[in-house]
Amino acid sequence: MKTEFEAVPLTKNESKKRFEIEVDGYFAFINYGETDNQIALVHTEADPELAGTGAAAAVVEKTLEFIKESGKKLLPFCPYVFAFIKKHPEWKIIVDEKFAAYDKL
Incomplete structure (x- = not known):
């Protein structure tokens, strides 16, 4: 994650169902989406003004850290999140082993 995003807090916006x-x-x-044991990440997006800044990667990394600390398992349905984990395989440990891919x- 780029250093300029390290101090930016992650918010779990439950009313909009988004991190x-x-x-x-x-x-x-x-x-x-969330159950008692799992968190499914469905779609990653950034406002156009943040394009190319690394903000999308930062929100992914912060969200993965949140899921790791929660003890829940991840279902990475979002292609961006899936690709991020492929690039950073240390995060595979939080992916639910039952996830189809x-x-x-």
């Missing part, structure tokens, strides 16, 4: 970070009034976020990570 988000805010940078200069703009948002990068991941839509999620687990062996492709």
Whole structure:
């Protein structure tokens, strides 16, 4: 994660069902679904003003850390999150082994 995002807090916006970070009034976020044991990440997006800044990668990394600390298992349905984990295989430890594409990570 780029250093300029390290101090930016992650918010779990339960009313919008998304994890988000805010940078200069703009948002990068991941839509999620949740059960008692799992968190499914469905879609990652950043406001156009944040394009190319690394904000999307930062919200992914912060969200993965949140899931790790929660003790829940991850279902990475979002292609961006899936690709992030493929690039950073140390995060595979939080992916639910029952996830259909687990062996492709």
